[in-house]
Amino acid sequence: MKENNKLWGGRFSSSSAKLLEEFNTSLPFDKRLYKQDIKCSKAHAKMLEKCEIINTKEKDLIINGLETIESLIDSGEFKFCISDEDIHMAVEKKLIELIGDSGKKLHTARSRNDQVAVDFRLFVLEQNKYIRSLLINLIETLINISQSHTDTIMPGMTHLQHAQPVNFAFILCAYVNMFMRDIHRLEDSYKQNNYCPLGSAALAGTPYNTDRFYTARELGFASPTLNAMDSVSDRDFALDFLYSLSVIVMHISRFAEELVLWSSSEFAFITLSDSYSTGSSIMPQKKNPDIPELLRGKSGRVYGNLISLLTTLKGLPLAYNKDTQEDKECVFDSLDTIDISLRILNDMLKEITINKQNMENACKMGHLTATDLADFLVQAVKIPFREAHHIVGKVVAYAESCNKDLSELTEDELCKVDSKIPQEAHKVLDIYTSMNSRNSYGGTSTASTQAQIQSIIAWLEIHKIGL
Structure with missing residues (x-):
C-alpha cells in the first residue's frame, strides 16, 4: 500500500x-x-x-x-x-x-490550530475595516443628497399611512444613523477581538521559550490572547462579524424597500437610473427596480450564514475540532454579499432623480397637519390634548365628507366645525409650517435637519481615521 x-x-x-x-x-x-x-x-x-x-x-x-x-x-x-x-x-x-x-x-512552537485561528482572525479584522470604509462612502453619498433636500417636503409615515410632513433629507439622515450604528458596532467588535492567538500551539501552549507579545505587536494586535485552549477554539470574532453584517444587510433591506415603494407608479417620489434598472422579457413598458429588490433579498442568505455558524459551534467541546473548518465559507459569502451590496447601493443612489413635486403633492393627502391643529388648540385655547384630539377628529371627518384634505379647508370651514376653533388656527394647516415647526433637537425642520447633517459630517471626519 x-x-x-x-x-x-x-x-x-x-x-x-x-x-x-x-x-x-x-x-x-x-x-x-x-x-x-x-x-x-x-x-x-x-x-x-x-x-x-x-x-x-x-x-x-x-x-x-x-x-x-x-x-x-x-x-x-x-x-x-x-x-x-x-x-x-x-x-x-x-x-x-x-x-x-x-x-x-x-x-x-506552533500548530495548525493556532495558525488558522490567527490567519482567520487577522482576515476578519482587516475586512472589518474595509466594510467600515464602504459604509463611510455610503454615508457620504447620502449626506451629499441630503444637503440639497432639507426643504423637499414629503409625507412621513407610520404603519405605511400618511402621518406628518417631513423633509426628504430627514428620512435619509434616519438611514444614515442606522449605518453610523453599524460602524460603531464594527469598531466595538474590532476592539473586542484584536488579540493574537498565535503561539497558543495545539491547545496547551508550547515548551519553547517564545515571545507571544512580540508576534502580537508584529501583526498589529493589541496583545496576545490570555488562554491557549480558548484561543484555538474561539470563533466569537467570526460570529461578531457575521452579526454585524446581518444588521447591516437588515438596514440595507429596509432602505431598499423604501426605494422599491418610492420608485413605483403609486408613489413616484424617485426615478431610478436606467443604468441601475432592468426590463421585462414580455412587457416592453416595464422598468423594474431589480437592484433594490435583490438588496432586500440578500438578507436571507446573510442571516442564514450567521445561524449556520452558531449551529456549528453550539455543541463543540474544548479545544479545537474539525467542525470549525465550516467557519470560513459562511463568513466569505456574507462578506462578499455585503461588499457588492454596499457598493452597488452607493453607486445607484448617485444617479437617482428626486421628484419633488410628487412628494409635495402626496403631502396634501392623509390630513398630515391634524396633529398640528390639535397642538395649537392645546397651546392657544388651553384645552386638554384629549379634547383637542376629539375636535380635530371631527374636522378630519368634515374634510373627508367634502372630499378635501385638511390643509385645503378654508378658515370658515374650519371654524364652523367647532366653536372652540379660532380663525388663527388655520395657519397651522400649512404643510411647510408644520414641517418647520418641529424644530426640537433631532426634529424634521429644515434648520434641525441641517444641524443633523453638520453633526454627521463632523462625525465622519473622526471615524475615517485609521481606515
Missing part, C-alpha cells in the same frame, strides 16, 4: 483515500487566506529568530521563501493541490520545496 506522504503522515501506514481528501480539504476556499498565512508565518519566523530557536540565516531563508510563494500565488503561477488539505500545508510544503530543511523549522 502506498506510504502516506502528508506532512503529518509519519504515524500512518497508508495513504489517504481520495474521497477523504475531497471531503477533508478546505483549500478550495481557505486559499483566500494566503496573504494572512504568509504574513503570520513571517512574524512567527522573526519571533523564532529573536528567541534563538532558529538562526538569522534560517529566518532569512524562510522569509525570502515565503515572499517568493506570495509572488507565485499573486501571479497565478502557484499550483494548488487538493492533497495539501489547506492553505497552511500548501504554503509550508512549497516552502520546504524551495529552501529545504530550513523550511521544516518554521512550524516549531
